Each structure stands twice: as C-alpha cells, then as structure tokens.
Amino acid sequence: MRVARGQRIPVVVQSRGRRRAGARLLWVCAETVVTCGVVVLLLVVHQLWWTNRQARAEALQQVRILEREWDISPPADPARATGAGGPSRTPDSSGTPDVPDESGAPPVVSAAPSTGPDSGGRGPAPSAAFAVLRIPRLGLTVPVAQGVSKRSVLDKGYVGHYPGTAAPGGTGNFALAGHRNTHGEPFRYIDRLVPGDEVSVRTRARTYVYRVDQVLRQTAPRDVGVVRAVPRSIVKPSYGYDEPGAYLTLTTCTPEFSSAYRLVVWAKLVT
Structure with a gap:
C-alpha cells in the first residue's frame, strides 16, 4: 500500500485515563477488604480475649x-441460719425457668422468690452476688449472682442463679447458668466433670458441698425440666431424678x- 506524499497515517493511542481509573478502583476495593478484615479481627480479639480478661x-x-x-462479719447465729438440726428443708419450687439462650434471646423465668437455708426468707437482690462457687477439678472460683440476665x-x-429455684x-434444685465462651467463660470446661467430682458453694452462713452425679451432654434450649425442683429432662427422660x-x-x-x-451437669448435696 502506497501512501501519498504528505498524507498522514492515523495512529490510535489508548487512553491512560481509563487504566488509571481501573487501578484506582482496584486499590479502593483492596483497601476496603483490608479494612473490613482488620475490623473483624479486632471484634474477634475483643470477644475472645478482652471480654474474658475484663470479666475474670x-x-x-x-x-x-x-x-x-x-470473714470480718460472720453470721451472728450460725445455728439459726442453718437450723439446729442441719440445713432447713423447703417446699419444692413450682417455678420452671427456661434455660438461658446465650445467643441473646431473653430467658423466660419464674418470678417466685428463692428460699432455703441462706435466703433469710427472701431471695437475694436482683443481680447481687451472694455466693462463691468452686470446682476444684477445673480450678474454677466464681461469684454466684441472682438472676440470669446477660448484661x-x-x-x-x-x-x-435461676429465679424460682432453691x-x-x-431441698429442691439450686440451678445455675454460665457462659461457655467469652465474658469470663466460667463454664467452658464443665463438660470435663465426671460423677464423683466435688463442687462447693460458699455463702455467708456456711459452705455446702455437692458431688457430681449425672452429666447430660446435649439437650434442647427449651428443656425446662432440667431446672425443675426434681430435675428431669423432658427431651431425654432417661436423664434426671424421680425423688425430691x-x-x-x-x-x-x-x-x-x-x-x-x-449442656447440663447435676450434683447432689453431700454436706
């Protein structure tokens, strides 16, 4: 092909602007992904490390x-607090509080007051710590407070402590709930408990010792039978008790x- 003298050949030049815009878009996308990743990582660290550290x-x-x-002010009359003939016995509670949902759904609980040797005729103030739970096998020492509110x-x-339970x-069922993960996770390893392990509960009046008897490793969240006065699973009836x-x-x-x-662990009072 001959080009006439003086005639110019057109040259197509690709726009650098388009390439720059594409590179800028990729950079913004990459920055967004990295930022989201850092935020997620910080949330995980907060939940799994900081909440545990703070709560513990x-x-x-x-x-x-x-x-x-x-230790400074023990009961004025320990015999009266526990009864001269040993721990007092109370009627079985009719309350059937629900097993708390750690996913955030509020548990349905009975409003009946707790009664027993250390209740003084009335339950502890809501959210007030009134006892100390110890599980030697797990190296666990944790306060027990009234109610199962997450916050x-x-x-x-x-x-x-489930309201409405002993x-x-x-006599009855002293029923407790605790986190498995995050926020101190006091019950993270209760699946390691086996029959014969001891659990103690110290109050102002005295220390009570329970011995682990049964472990129900999995049941439904709404299995209210496990916290009744005479506990028995309504999902797996072979687990639980028949007598007060x-x-x-x-x-x-x-x-x-x-x-x-x-997960449910049952223990019986020893002393």
Whole structure:
C-alpha cells in the first residue's frame, strides 16, 4: 500500500485515563477488604480475649469482696441460719425457668422468690452476688449472682442463679447458668466433670458441698425440666431424678461457640 506524499497515517493511542481509573478502583476495593478484615479481627480479639480478661478480673474482685466481708462479719447465729438440726428443708419450687439462650434471646423465668437455708426468707437482690462457687477439678472460683440476665450477671463473668429455684443447701434444685465462651467463660470446661467430682458453694452462713452425679451432654434450649425442683429432662427422660432431694444444676451452651444446645451437669448435696 502506497501512501501519498504528505498524507498522514492515523495512529490510535489508548487512553491512560481509563487504566488509571481501573487501578484506582482496584486499590479502593483492596483497601476496603483490608479494612473490613482488620475490623473483624479486632471484634474477634475483643470477644475472645478482652471480654474474658475484663470479666475474670471483675469476678475475682467480687469473690475477694464477698469473702472479706464474710470473714470480718460472720453470721451472728450460725445455728439459726442453718437450723439446729442441719440445713432447713423447703417446699419444692413450682417455678420452671427456661434455660438461658446465650445467643441473646431473653430467658423466660419464674418470678417466685428463692428460699432455703441462706435466703433469710427472701431471695437475694436482683443481680447481687451472694455466693462463691468452686470446682476444684477445673480450678474454677466464681461469684454466684441472682438472676440470669446477660448484661447484669452473665456478661460480668458471674454465674447466674435461676429465679424460682432453691437456695444453696435447700431441698429442691439450686440451678445455675454460665457462659461457655467469652465474658469470663466460667463454664467452658464443665463438660470435663465426671460423677464423683466435688463442687462447693460458699455463702455467708456456711459452705455446702455437692458431688457430681449425672452429666447430660446435649439437650434442647427449651428443656425446662432440667431446672425443675426434681430435675428431669423432658427431651431425654432417661436423664434426671424421680425423688425430691437437694440438687445442684449447672447449665451452659454447647457445642463451644454455639448456642444450638444445652449442656447440663447435676450434683447432689453431700454436706
């Protein structure tokens, strides 16, 4: 092909602007992904590390405060507090509080007051710590507070006492709930408990010792039978009891980092 003298050949030049815009878009997308990743990582660190650190510190401080008060001012009349013939016995509670949902759904609980050797005829003030739970096998020491509210009890690293269930040492079911993960996670390893393990509950009046008897490793969140006065699972009826007694129930979510099911440990009063 011949080009006439003086005639110009057109040259197509690609726009650099388009390439720059594309590179800028990719950079913005990359920055957004990295920022989201950092935010998610910080949230995970906050939930799995900081909430545990903060809640454990607060819980241990509360244990020290309680035990210091009890050591300084013990009951004026221990025999009266526990009964001259040993722990007093109370009627079975008719309340059937629901097993708390750690996913955030509020539990349905009975408003009946707790009664027993350490109730003084009335239950502790809502969210107030009134006992110290110890599980030697797990190296666990944690305060017990009234109620199972996440914000005012469980998220503080405390163990919560189901309203309407028995007081420590009383006839019936002294039922407790605690987080499996985050916020101090006091019940993270209760799946390691086996029959024969001892659990103690100290109050101002005295220390009660329970012995682990049964472990229900998985049941439905709404299995209210496990916290009744005579505990028996309504989902798995082969687990539980038929006769009145002095029981301790520990409940938490399972499997770890999930609230799909509930793990239940039952113990019987020894002393």
